[in-house]
Structures are given as structure tokens and as C-alpha cells.
Amino acid sequence: MRSKKDPDRSRQAKGNFSRRGFIRGVGIGGGALGTGLLENAAEAAPATAASAGPGPVPITLNINGKPVNLTVEPRVTLLDALRNRLDLTGAKRVCDRGTCGACTVLMNGKSVYSCSVLAIDAQGKAIETIEGIAEPGKLHPVSAAFWNHDAQQCGYCTPGFVMAAKGFLAEHPNPNLEDVEHGLGGNLCRCGTYMGVRQAVLEAARTLKTQGGKNG
Amino acid sequence: MANTPDYSWPPMEARKVIGQSPKRLDGPAKASGRARYSSDLNPKDLLFGVYLTCPHAHARVTSVDTSAAEKIQGVTAVHVVSPAGTEIQWQGTEVAAVAAVTEEIARDAVGAIKVVYEVLPHLVKEEDVAQAGARAKAAGEILKGDPAAAFQQAAVVSEGHYGIPVITHCCLEPHGQTIQWQGDSVWAWPSTQDVTHYAGQLGQNLKVPAANVKVKMDYIGGGFGSKFSPDSWGEVCARLSQKSGGRPVRLFLDRATEQRIAGNRPSAYADIKIGGGKDGTITAWESHSWATGGFTGGGSPPLPYILDDSNHPIPNKRLVHTAISTNTGPFRAWRAPNNQQAAYLTCSAVEDFAAKAGLDPLGVFKLNLQYAPKVRQDLYGYQFDKAAELSEWKKLWKLRGQSAGPVKRGLGLGFSAWGGGGHTSQCNVTLHADGSVQVDIGTQDLGTGTRTIITQVAAETLGLPMAAIKLTIGSNDLPPDNASGGSTTVGGVSASTRKAAVNALAKLFDAAAPALGATADQLEAANGQIRVKGSPSKSLTWTAACKKIGAAGKIAETGINDQRNPSRELISSGTGGVQVADVSVDIETGIVKINRYVAVQDCGLIINPRLAESQVYGAVIMGISTALFERRFMDAATGAMLNADMEFYKLAGIGDIGEIKVYMDIRPENDKRGVIGLGEPPAIAICAAVGNAVANAIGVRVPHIPMTPDHVLDALEGRNA
Ligand code: FES
Ligand code: FES
Numbered sequence: 001m002r003s004k005k006d007p008d009r010s011r012q013a014k015g016n017f018s019r020r021g022f023i024r025g026v027g028i029g030g031g032a033l034g035t036g037l038l039e040n041a042a043e044a045a046p047a048t049a050a051s052a053g054p055g056p057v058p059i060t061l062n063i064n065g066k067p068v069n070l071t072v073e074p075r076v077t078l079l080d081a082l083r084n085r086l087d088l089t090g091a092k093r094v095c096d097r098g099t100c101g102a103c104t105v106l107m108n109g110k111s112v113y114s115c116s117v118l119a120i121d122a123q124g125k126a127i128e129t130i131e132g133i134a135e136p137g138k139l140h141p142v143s144a145a146f147w148n149h150d151a152q153q154c155g156y157c158t159p160g161f162v163m164a165a166k167g168f169l170a171e172h173p174n175p176n177l178e179d180v181e182h183g184l185g186g187n188l189c190r191c192g193t194y195m196g197v198r199q200a201v202l203e204a205a206r207t208l209k210t211q212g213g214k215n216g
Numbered sequence: 217m218a219n220t221p222d223y224s225w226p227p228m229e230a231r232k233v234i235g236q237s238p239k240r241l242d243g244p245a246k247a248s249g250r251a252r253y254s255s256d257l258n259p260k261d262l263l264f265g266v267y268l269t270c271p272h273a274h275a276r277v278t279s280v281d282t283s284a285a286e287k288i289q290g291v292t293a294v295h296v297v298s299p300a301g302t303e304i305q306w307q308g309t310e311v312a313a314v315a316a317v318t319e320e321i322a323r324d325a326v327g328a329i330k331v332v333y334e335v336l337p338h339l340v341k342e343e344d345v346a347q348a349g350a351r352a353k354a355a356g357e358i359l360k361g362d363p364a365a366a367f368q369q370a371a372v373v374s375e376g377h378y379g380i381p382v383i384t385h386c387c388l389e390p391h392g393q394t395i396q397w398q399g400d401s402v403w404a405w406p407s408t409q410d411v412t413h414y415a416g417q418l419g420q421n422l423k424v425p426a427a428n429v430k431v432k433m434d435y436i437g438g439g440f441g442s443k444f445s446p447d448s449w450g451e452v453c454a455r456l457s458q459k460s461g462g463r464p465v466r467l468f469l470d471r472a473t474e475q476r477i478a479g480n481r482p483s484a485y486a487d488i489k490i491g492g493g494k495d496g497t498i499t500a501w502e503s504h505s506w507a508t509g510g511f512t513g514g515g516s517p518p519l520p521y522i523l524d525d526s527n528h529p530i531p532n533k534r535l536v537h538t539a540i541s542t543n544t545g546p547f548r549a550w551r552a553p554n555n556q557q558a559a560y561l562t563c564s565a566v567e568d569f570a571a572k573a574g575l576d577p578l579g580v581f582k583l584n585l586q587y588a589p590k591v592r593q594d595l596y597g598y599q600f601d602k603a604a605e606l607s608e609w610k611k612l613w614k615l616r617g618q619s620a621g622p623v624k625r626g627l628g629l630g631f632s633a634w635g636g637g638g639h640t641s642q643c644n645v646t647l648h649a650d651g652s653v654q655v656d657i658g659t660q661d662l663g664t665g666t667r668t669i670i671t672q673v674a675a676e677t678l679g680l681p682m683a684a685i686k687l688t689i690g691s692n693d694l695p696p697d698n699a700s701g702g703s704t705t706v707g708g709v710s711a712s713t714r715k716a717a718v719n720a721l722a723k724l725f726d727a728a729a730p731a732l733g734a735t736a737d738q739l740e741a742a743n744g745q746i747r748v749k750g751s752p753s754k755s756l757t758w759t760a761a762c763k764k765i766g767a768a769g770k771i772a773e774t775g776i777n778d779q780r781n782p783s784r785e786l787i788s789s790g791t792g793g794v795q796v797a798d799v800s801v802d803i804e805t806g807i808v809k810i811n812r813y814v815a816v817q818d819c820g821l822i823i824n825p826r827l828a829e830s831q832v833y834g835a836v837i838m839g840i841s842t843a844l845f846e847r848r849f850m851d852a853a854t855g856a857m858l859n860a861d862m863e864f865y866k867l868a869g870i871g872d873i874g875e876i877k878v879y880m881d882i883r884p885e886n887d888k889r890g891v892i893g894l895g896e897p898p899a900i901a902i903c904a905a906v907g908n909a910v911a912n913a914i915g916v917r918v919p920h921i922p923m924t925p926d927h928v929l930d931a932l933e934g935r936n937a
Contacts, residue, residue, distance in 0.1 A: 075320060084258070090248075091249075099862040146247040147243035154437050155435065155663060156253065156389045159248075185871050192836065193833075194873055197870060
């Protein structure tokens with residue numbers, strides 16, 4: 001019962017079952033759907049997106065601070081674009097339906113389920129994936145805290161948790177345990193690492209504060 | 217070297233690395249997203265495989281027309297799995313598969329395949345054994361003593377109905393693999409719990425010599441008993457690759473298919489009657505149980521659980537079991553097969569018996585330990601007391617239904633037993649003349665910390681820091697290990713690693729002894745040195761000692777654990793655990809919340825307490841998820857699984873688990889037994905403890921797991937009497 005989902009994320013999840021089929025049918029971006037995030041996204045989307053598809057279209061995504069050009073069909077999710085086209089595989093495809101959080105990335109600083117965002121709708125947004133949060137060979141304080149508290153077993157949910165935690169801490173720099181349980185309620189782990197995750201997020205909050213509030 | 221080497225573990229107080237809690241070695245890779253799972257691989261020229269599956273629970277395939285799919289641009293191969301004439305026995309069965317240059321094109325092509333089915337009658341539900349008709353088959357009857365007479369004489373007789381449903385493994389990384397079959401060679405990157413045997417099994421399916429199959433897996437995103445073989449998708453993926461001119465294909469199940477066909481835990485239902493004395497001694501047991509594990513039936517929980525030693529069982533008992541064949545996906549091993557079901561059915565019935573007698577179940581469980589295996593009676597006794605202490609049982613437990621107000625609090629008990637032991641495992645330890653140390657073993661790390669504990673064992677044995685050990689696992693080029701199942705990995709790899717390292721060290725002692733003016737048997741390895749025992753000033757640094765390695769340039773030694781003749785000085789089997797759930801139940805909404813959960817667990821010698829605790833936390837959290845939320849919903853009319861997703865197939869989230877207290881029972885007498893696996897044991901008793909806590913809180917038995925509001929409210933209103 002993930003009743004404590006971040007309200008923003010619940011909105012994204014809504015209507016997701018038919019979204020892709022529908023978009024494919026009408027061959028345009030998500031503005032017409034009127035579901036929370038896509039609605040907002042459509043306002044900011046470049047005008048050209050409105051006439052994209054149905055075949056592959058060239059798009060530019062701003063990923064980890066760099067523009068990346070690629071060609072995808074309008075129905076391709078941001079998650080599949082990252083994993084299958086750009087070899088950025090930290091975000092995982094687990095439910096593919098906006099439920100589990102394994103695919104979490106940050107878009108303009110807010111955590112989103114990348115399986116529930118179309119790649120073409122992600123244009124013009126600053127997309128941050130787990131690959132971009134630390135220098136090669138280094139660990140972001142949130143990742144380090146997950147390691148310190150053994151908040152991982154198989155680790156398949158971990159990148160999503162780390163990104164969700166990073167997004168959460170940006171908005172809630174001083175969380176208590178209850179806040180953490182609420183804020184991370186949109187991510188699921190099958191191995192049962194939640195005890196470690198709780199402590200990891202609290203530790204990360206402390207570390208980020210002593211580093212002058214710098215969250216990546 | 218005259219003597220057989222002494223492989224036994226150093227005494228507890230002398231251990232330097234074993235018993236410490238270094239962080240898991242692959243933690244940084246996992247926490248940074250750099251860990252590459254087989255489902256993450258994007259080799260050059262990768263193609264995407266997608267399945268077409270059957271929407272019906274029972275059907276015969278009349279025809280499969282792939283012509284339109286084959287014409288779609290970008291499609292490289294179409295493979296029919298279930299040709300015309302195939303009888304399909306569960307929804308989600310694979311009918312055909314496509315490979316294409318993008319996943320989207322592959323999905324389009326799957327949509328363009330035309331399949332005609334003759335739909336046949338199905339059975340997908342088993343909760344009511346009376347509805348199963350001819351699909352229910354007698355699966356055994358046991359009679360001991362004279363139960364009829366014993367029930368008549370019993371001062372207290374309780375009766376109840378209990379059920380634990382089918383649940384799915386729901387591994388976050390779905391089943392699948394990336395495979396390239398080019399010419400006579402196959403490269404496979406699977407998601408498997410058995411790296412060593414994958415090649416042989418896949419090779420057999422493909423008629424390719426195992427020697428031509430290279431298997432590699434660095435990480436696996438969950439298995440829990442469901443990922444032992446290459447499965448049909450391993451073969452299909454390889455054939456798609458071959459048909460596509462040898463380009464690699466990545467084929468992983470989508471979530472709906474994963475939920476339908478890639479593994480589930482059999483259900484178990486039972487009507488149980490217990491008779492006994494006023495003091496709580498059980499004298500008679502009768503159970504009629506039934507279960508489904510899919511089309512083949514399956515699932516026969518050992519009843520009564522634990523209280524059934526062959527030399528001194530409950531004196532009078534009658535057990536009747538029925539297996540029900542259903543048109544549902546096949547069961548797979550699920551973290552302690554049949555034990556969770558047996559624990560739930562037994563502990564629920566014993567708690568109901570205690571309630572009927574007006575007794576504290578803690579005392580009733582302990583009293584009836586007389587029927588448990590002798591070797592574990594004391595262990596359980598200790599653990600019941602420890603669990604009671606940690607859960608404040610004496611202070612918080614009240615007679616059933618005595619909790620006041622609309623939110624009722626209750627406590628419940630469950631207990632468990634598991635074997636473990638060590639699987640067959642070979643480890644090679646190579647000491648190089650430059651001082652570097654290589655450890656090779658064809659095992660896999662399921663997230664249990666296998667990499668870390670192997671490295672700890674090698675470092676402890678060689679007297680080196682962990683950072684000095686270069687470990688390689690996860691490939692069939694390495695010395696053979698075995699499947700990670702049944703909690704046998706830690707036993708297998710710790711024994712083989714210890715032996716290989718001791719053997720290598722003995723050779724190093726031989727090489728270094730002359731320089732130290734001593735004999736090999738006078739040497740020891742400690743603190744990065746090879747030194748003379750008792751005169752630590754006579755020493756060589758590790759690197760200096762390795763320079764003495766002769767012309768071969770290295771020492772390469774093997775260590776083997778043989779499951780049939782295990783290394784008893786290092787490992788053993790057999791664990792026990794007792795758990796207490798402390799819950800609150802809102803009788804207006806039916807919502808159950810975990811306040812606190814206590815797990816007392818024996819596991820022998822613990823190599824890494826941090827990782828061991830993580831195993832227990834993980835098992836308990838998974839168990840709480842199954843106790844409160846998880847259930848496969850089948851639709852009687854259509855035969856479909858209604859919640860083949862993760863929105864309606866509910867898993868516990870971070871806010872659902874309450875406070876968990878883990879107590880590792882590492883008294884010296886347990887440590888002395890050696891290493892014992894820990895994957896299964898703590899996962900067994902949660903449904904039992906939670907179910908009992910709910911009954912204790914609200915005063916009536918909620919017969920069926922999970923403890924969802926509908927089940928709780930039904931019980932409160934007597935709708936399932
Ligand atoms: S994969 Fe996106 S939320 Fe589950
Ligand atoms: S660590 Fe395995 S799913 Fe979370």
C-alpha cells in the first residue's frame with residue numbers, strides 16, 4: 001500500500017496505461033492528454049513537438065548538463081531512450097508503468113518516473129541521471145550513504161532510490177524519519193533494504209548540510 | 217608437509233577480518249548506477265527481443281501467421297515457440313518471439329502476428345477445494361495413533377481454517393538474458409542464480425557443446441529461487457540471435473509476463489483440528505490441506521511444522537493432502553519452499569488452540585517443543601524467551617480480544633527451521649611472485665554479499681587486508697561453483713575459499729621457510745607478514761615472502777567443498793528462529809500496521825554481521841510484504857491474472873514495515889558449528905507471526921493471508937465462518 005506516494009508522482013502515474021498507445025495513435029506529444037505532468041510539460045515543450053511523428057524524429061535532450069542529439073519515435077519513453085539509445089543504464093525498467101521508482105531521474109531538479117515521460121517531452125528540460133551526479137570513480141554523498149548503511153542487496157532498485165532521495169533532499173533538507181518514509185514511498189525494493197534506506201537518507205541529509213547544502 | 221592441513225576457522229577471539237563488518241564490496245558500483253546487470257548490456261549491433269504470449273488460460277493453438285510481422289522493416293527474426301496444435305495450459309505462455317532493431321519495432325511485429333486459438337475450459341482458482349472437481353487429486357494421507365479417540369479424550373479441541381495464497385517472486389530485474397550466437401559459439405549474459413551450470417543446460421537445448429558457450433554475469437537483480445535454469449527464453453533468445461545473422465539479442469520478460477509465468481510460490485489451504493490438555497499439551501492433530509503450484513499441482517507443506525520429530529511426534533495425527541492442478545503459471549522455488557506455508561498453517565492452528573484453552577501461546581509453543589527435534593529444543597526455548605524479552609511480551613501481550621478501543625494491538629509468534637549446508641564449490645587461490653593474490657570462483661552474488669564474504673575469508677586466512685585480494689566471480693571460465701539456492705552459497709564458498717587459501721599458504725610457507733631459518737610448520741601468516749610462530753621478529757613481509765616463489769612464478773592451489781561430504785570443520789546446517797509481530801489493527805477500516813517486528817535468528821558462525829543482519833532485515837521486510845499485501849488475483853471467468861503488474865500486485869513500501877529488531881543468536885555454541893546459510897531461514901515465519909498478532913488483537917482469526925482490509929473486515933463480521 002504505497003499510500004504515501006509523493007503527490008506529484010501519483011499524478012504522473014495516472015492514465016499511464018493507455019498513454020503510449022494513445023500518443024502513438026494521434027502521433028503527437030502528450031499535451032492533449034491533460035494528465036498532470038505532461039500538461040505542464042506541454043506548455044514548455046518546443047512548438048515543433050506538436051507535429052512530430054509517427055516515424056522517428058530528431059530530438060535534443062539536455063542530459064547531465066550536455067545536449068545530446070538522438071532520433072526516436074515519439075512513443076519512446078525517456079527511460080528507453082536513456083537505456084537503449086544512450087547506454088545510460090543506471091535507471092532501471094522494472095514496472096514500466098509508473099509504480100516502482102526504479103527508473104527515477106531528475107527533471108529540472110524534480111524526481112520523475114522516466115518510464116512515464118516521453119523522450120520528446122523531455123526536451124528543453126535539465127535531465128539528471130545517476131551517471132551525472134558524481135565524477136567518475138567518486139561517489140555522490142547520497143550514494144555513499146546508501147553504501148554506508150548497506151541500503152542495497154541485489155541493487156536493482158538502488159539507482160532509482162538514490163535519485164529519488166537526491167530529489168527529495170533538495171526540497172526537504174532537514175527531514176525526520178517520517179518525512180523520509182513519506183518522500184521515498186514511491187520507490188519499491190524487493191530485497192527489503194528499507195531499514196538501510198531510512199538511515200542512508202537521514203545520513204545524506206546531514207552530509208549535504210555540512211557540505212553547505214550542495215546537493216550535487 | 218606431513219600433516220593434512222588444519223582448515224578449521226581461527227578461534228573467535230583471534231579473527232581479524234571474519235566477524236568484522238566491512239561494507240559490501242560492490243556497494244559503490246550499485247549505489248552509483250555503474251553496476252551493469254545483464255539487462256543493461258548494449259553490445260554493438262544489439263537487437264531487441266519481444267515475446268507474444270497467450271491471453272488464454274487454456275487453449276489450443278489453431279494457427280500462427282507471422283508473414284505480416286516478417287515484412288516489417290527492422291525485423292530481423294521471427295521465431296514460433298508454440299506452433300499450431302500446441303495445447304497451452306496457462307495465460308502468458310510464450311507463443312512467438314521477434315527480434316528487431318528497436319524494441320518498438322519488435323513490439324509492432326509481435327502485434328502483427330496473427331494467432332487463432334481454440335479456447336478450452338480452465339480452472340484458475342483453488343481457494344475452495346470443492347470447486348476443483350476432477351482437478352483435485354489425493355496427494356497422500358498419514359495416520360498415526362488413534363486421533364479419533366484422542367480428540368474425544370482431549371480437554372481442549374480447537375478447529376480452524378487457514379490459507380496462504382499464491383504470490384509471485386516479482387524480481388525487480390525480470391527473467392531474461394542477452395545472447396549472441398555466432399557460428400559455433402554462444403556468448404550468454406543471463407540473469408541467473410547458477411552461472412556454473414547455465415552453459416551446459418543452454419548448450420543441451422541448442423545442441424551446442426557446453427565448451428562453446430561462454431557465460432558471464434556480474435550482477436543479478438533478484439532471484440529468490442526463480443532463476444535457476446536458462447529457461448525457454450534462453451533458447452529462444454539464442455535462436456533469434458542465430459536467425460539474425462549472429463547479432464546479439466536482449467530478451468527480458470515484460471512485467472506482465474514476468475508476473476504470469478516466471479515464478480510463484482504455491483498456495484496452501486487447510487482445515488486443522490488440534491486436541492490437547494488444559495495445560496496446553498497437544499495430543500492430537502488432524503489436517504485436511506490442499507494447494508496449487510500451477511498445472512502440475514505441487515506444494516505440500518510439511519505439517520505439523522517442526523513439532524513432528526520422527527522419534528517423538530504428536531502421538532495421534534491424521535493428515536490428508538490434496539493437490540489441485542490449475543491453469544496458472546508454474547510454481548518455482550520460493551525462499552524456503554513449503555516452509556512458509558507450513559509455518560503459517562501450524563503456528564496459526566497452535567495459537568488458536570492456545571486461545572481456546574485460555575493460555576498464553578508463548579507457553580503453549582514452549583511446552584510443545586517436546587515434539588520438536590531434540591537437538592533444537594533448547595535452542596528454540598532460548599529463542600522464544602529472547603524474542604519475548606525483545607518484544608516486551610510479558611508487558612504487552614493480553615488474552616485474545618482484550619485490546620480496547622477501535623485500534624487494537626496484538627502480539628503473535630512464529631518459528632522456523634531450515635537446513636542450509638554448503639553447496640559443492642571449487643575455489644582457486646593464486647599467489648603471484650609480485651605478492652598479488654588472485655581468487656577465482658565461478659559463483660554469483662545475488663546481493664547477499666557473496667563477493668564480500670569470499671574476500672573476507674581469503675584475507676583472514678592469508679593475513680592480508682581485503683584490498684590485497686583480487687576476486688573474480690560470475691563466469692563459467694572460473695572453477696565450478698553451484699546454484700545459489702537453499703541457503704547453501706555461503707557455506708560452499710567459504711569452505712572452498714578457506715581450503716584453497718590454506719593450501720596456497722602452505723606452499724608459500726615451504727618457499728619462505730629457508731629464508732627464515734625455520735620449517736614450514738613453524739610459520740604463520742599475520743598482519744601482512746609471514747613469520748615464525750612465537751618469534752614475530754623473525755618475519756618476511758608478504759611481498760618479500762612471495763619473491764621466494766620459485767621458477768613457476770606463482771602458487772596456484774585449489775580448495776573444494778563437496779556437498780555430499782561437506783567440510784564439517786568449517787560449515788554445518790540446521791538453523792532455528794523465533795519471531796514476534798506486534799501489530800495494530802483498525803477495526804473500522806481493517807487496516808493492519810506493524811508496530812514492531814522482532815526476529816531472533818541462529819546462523820552459526822557469522823562472517824560479516826552487517827551483511828547477515830541485512831539478510832534478516834530483507835527476509836523480514838519481504839515477509840511483511842507477503843503477510844500484509846501480496847496475493848495473485850485470478851479471474852475465474854477469463855482465467856486471466858488480474859494484477860500482473862506492480863500497481864495492483866502490491867509490495868510493501870518503506871513506510872509499511874514498522875520498526876524491526878534483529879537479534880543474531882551468536883552464542884559460542886552456535887559459532888562453534890561453523891558457517892550456515894541465512895537466505896531462507898528468517899523469511900519463513902512472518903505470515904505466521906503477523907496472522908497470529910492480528911487474531912490476538914481483534915479476537916477472531918483472519919483465516920487468509922494477506923491481512924488486507926477486506927480479509928480483516930470479513931473476519932470481524934463473521935463472513936467467512
Ligand atoms: S519502471 Fe518506471 S516507475 Fe517502475
Ligand atoms: S536491493 Fe534488490 S530490489 Fe532493492
